[in-house]
Amino acid sequence: MPEHPDVASSYLTQTSAANTDPDLLEWFLAHGLCRVAVEGDVTGEIVEVIAPPVLLLGRGTHDVRACPSPDRLGYPEKHLAAMSLDDYHIFLLRYLTRAVEAGACQCFVCRQPVSNDEPAHPWDGIFIDKELVCWLIIHFDCKRGLAREFKGYHPFELAALPPVPYDVSRD
Numbered sequence: 008m009p010e011h012p013d014v015a016s017s018y019l020t021q022t023s024a025a026n027t028d029p030d031l032l033e034w035f036l037a038h039g040l041c042r043v044a045v046e047g048d049v050t051g052e053i054v055e056v057i058a059p060p061v062l063l064l065g066r067g068t069h070d071v072r073a074c075p076s077p078d079r080l081g082y083p084e085k086h087l088a089a090m091s092l093d094d095y096h097i098f099l100l101r102y103l104t105r106a107v108e109a110g111a112c113q114c115f116v117c118r119q120p121v122s123n124d125e126p127a128h129p130w131d132g133i134f135i136d137k138e139l140v141c142w143l144i145i146h147f148d149c150k151r152g153l154a155r156e157f158k159g160y161h162p163f164e165l166a167a168l169p170p171v172p173y174d175v176s177r178d
């Protein structure tokens with residue numbers, strides 16, 4: 008039996024999928040990184056709703072971003088079609104480094120801004136493949152608090168905004 012129709016959450020999820028580049032969405036599906044739910048839509052019709060992985064650049068609703076497409080951003084190292092998950096992770100670390108340089112990131116645990124400025128407070132981009140598949144930014148020193156802070160995040164309750172097109176042409 009399908010769950011009770013939840014139009015609001017399926018709308019949120021469709022936003023995330025719509026803001027993910029179609030090729031990237033296919034690639035995520037092929038790599039088993041999307042979550043799929045069966046829901047009723049407005050007309051009562053049963054639809055499959057796909058929740059692709061997202062970026063969590065902080066804790067605000069505007070910090071939830073769709074994942075960027077390396078092809079769309081002109082990433083020179085490798086095309087998406089030739090990428091393994093490790094390759095995509097490497098691409099994303101470059102992307103996240105640009106996001107940190109732009110001052111667009113907060114630590115997922117302590118919620119303080121993440122930067123490369125002195126005094127050094129090193130950070131990492133972490134890939135999480137659980138009920139919610141995502142990449143998030145966290146200080147090295149804050150990793151112990153991650154499991155506690157991550158509770159309650161659900162893939163079908165997030166609406167990811169389009170990714171900011173950072174320059175990933177150089178390391």
Ligand SMILES: [Zn+2]
Pocket residue numbers: 114115116117118119145146148149
């Ligand atoms: Zn922190």
